[in-house]
Amino acid sequence: MDPHERMRFERATLPHLNAAHNLARWLTRDDHAAEDVVQEAYYRAARYFNSFRGDEGRVWLLSVVRRVAFDWLAKQRAQSAAVFNEEFHDRGDESSNPEFRAIQKCDQESVRQAVEELSPPLREVIVLRELEGLSYQEIAKVIEVPIGTVMSRLSRGRQQLQQRLASPPEGAGTT
Amino acid sequence: MNCRDFQQLLQPYSDGELDLVRQLEMEEHLAGCLDCEEQERNLRSMRTGLAAAMPYYPAPDSLRAKLQLAPPPSPTVTRRRWRPSGQQLSIAAGIMLVVGAAATIGMLVPRSGTGADDRFAERVVAGHVRSLQAEHLMDVPSSDRHTVKPWFRGKIDFSPQVPDLAQQGYPLTGGRLDYLTDRPVAALVYHRRLHAINVFTWPAADKTATPARASDRQGFHLRHWQRFGMTYWTVSDLNDQELDEFVRLFQEQTAE
Numbered sequence: 001m002d003p004h005e006r007m008r009f010e011r012a013t014l015p016h017l018n019a020a021h022n023l024a025r026w027l028t029r030d031d032h033a034a035e036d037v038v039q040e041a042y043y044r045a046a047r048y049f050n051s052f053r054g055d056e057g058r059v060w061l062l063s064v065v066r067r068v069a070f071d072w073l074a075k076q077r078a079q080s081a082a083v084f085n086e087e088f089h090d091r092g093d094e095s096s097n098p099e100f101r102a103i104q105k106c107d108q109e110s111v112r113q114a115v116e117e118l119s120p121p122l123r124e125v126i127v128l129r130e131l132e133g134l135s136y137q138e139i140a141k142v143i144e145v146p147i148g149t150v151m152s153r154l155s156r157g158r159q160q161l162q163q164r165l166a167s168p169p170e171g172a173g174t175t
Numbered sequence: 176m177n178c179r180d181f182q183q184l185l186q187p188y189s190d191g192e193l194d195l196v197r198q199l200e201m202e203e204h205l206a207g208c209l210d211c212e213e214q215e216r217n218l219r220s221m222r223t224g225l226a227a228a229m230p231y232y233p234a235p236d237s238l239r240a241k242l243q244l245a246p247p248p249s250p251t252v253t254r255r256r257w258r259p260s261g262q263q264l265s266i267a268a269g270i271m272l273v274v275g276a277a278a279t280i281g282m283l284v285p286r287s288g289t290g291a292d293d294r295f296a297e298r299v300v301a302g303h304v305r306s307l308q309a310e311h312l313m314d315v316p317s318s319d320r321h322t323v324k325p326w327f328r329g330k331i332d333f334s335p336q337v338p339d340l341a342q343q344g345y346p347l348t349g350g351r352l353d354y355l356t357d358r359p360v361a362a363l364v365y366h367r368r369l370h371a372i373n374v375f376t377w378p379a380a381d382k383t384a385t386p387a388r389a390s391d392r393q394g395f396h397l398r399h400w401q402r403f404g405m406t407y408w409t410v411s412d413l414n415d416q417e418l419d420e421f422v423r424l425f426q427e428q429t430a431e
Contacts, residue, residue, distance in 0.1 A: 015304050018233040019412065020234070057393055111225060111228035112230055126225075131226070132412070132414065133413060135190075
């Protein structure tokens with residue numbers, strides 16, 4: 001990468017480093033893994049920088065970050081052989097119609113736990129929408145699905161969150 | 176449309192993703208339907224609770240340093256001879272699918288501005304990015320508006336309004352002189368958690384008041400309005416909801 005190209009790369013990606021790390025941290029739920037994912041994502045991004053068309057640096061970078069993060073998750077899954085498959089694969093895109101009741105718990109710990117318990121595909125849309133403020137269209141570009149899928153995942157994510165935050169979780173205190 | 180139809184649209188409504196016609200229909204319905212109104216309220220309070228309580232994980236300095244010091248490996252293909260790989264082609268196809276879906280769903284709010292606004296938006300974002308990159312966010316770092324406001328005296332030919340929004344969770348952190356066009360403008364810096372909010376302001380060409388217009392650029396959110404003869408541009412990577420709240424509070428506290 002020549003210095004000019006490198007400068008262009010840094011200008012497109014470095015302002016979004018916090019967003020990249022935030023997404024990686026939420027997806028991996030691990031400090032070290034999040035740093036590794038972001039570093040790997042920056043390397044990949046640099047390699048494919050010529051496919052970047054110059055606008056929406058954040059969307060472009062985040063899409064690389066989440067791909068690396070999902071690779072990492074898949075590796076973890078293979079290693080732990082956990083019953084992860086079912087929750088991992090997104091079941092259908094039928095639009096659900098959640099009823100919204102008032103939530104009771106909104107302290108940091110309950111909220112963090114509730115979001116971490118979402119499956120990765122639901123977790124990422126919640127993070128991208130609520131923390132990064134991305135529009136549906138931007139989220140669709142980041143995770144490479146149609147907008148309808150973004151909407152249904154957001155809807156299911158919020159539904160599950162409000163179920164978790166409205167009543168105490170079953171078997172609280174155990175894992 | 177019945178309540179069920181409206182409830183299907185509650186989330187896009189709450190996310191600001193409905194087109195104007197549907198949004199007005201929704202507002203009209205919510206004004207007359209207790210049930211839907213309550214759900215809208217619950218959804219809103221959940222989202223506010225989430226946004227406030229979800230931890231944000233900024234990149235640690237060590238990671239930032241690593242990325243800036245260690246240059247990424249050189250590209251394996253040269254720029255001129257670049258051919259898209261299968262994966263990249265499928266990404267491109269995916270993006271085209273998305274664009275197609277957006278057109279058919281037709282619920283998206285158009286966010287592009289007019290030509291002149293567009294050029295300003297570009298400079299505003301460039302100013303914001305510059306301020307973050309060069310670590311030159313503030314010339315006068317202070318959370319006291321009685322320090323920030325007089326600092327501009329003698330440096331610019333107008334006196335900017337500097338509202339105090341610390342109580343509402345948007346503390347003032349300083350001010351700086353910036354050049355967006357050929358004239359110096361006042362840049363006020365506020366923060367929400369770790370997000371910097373730049374407010375650029377300078378005297379407008381006329382006295383017309385315009386409501387805040389939203390636009391997005393390079394992943395940043397912008398709001399532009401005019402009030403009491405002053406032009407305002409706000410830019411941040413903060414989420415839309417909170418940026419709207421910030422603008423509302425800012426406007427409430429700027430009087431003639």
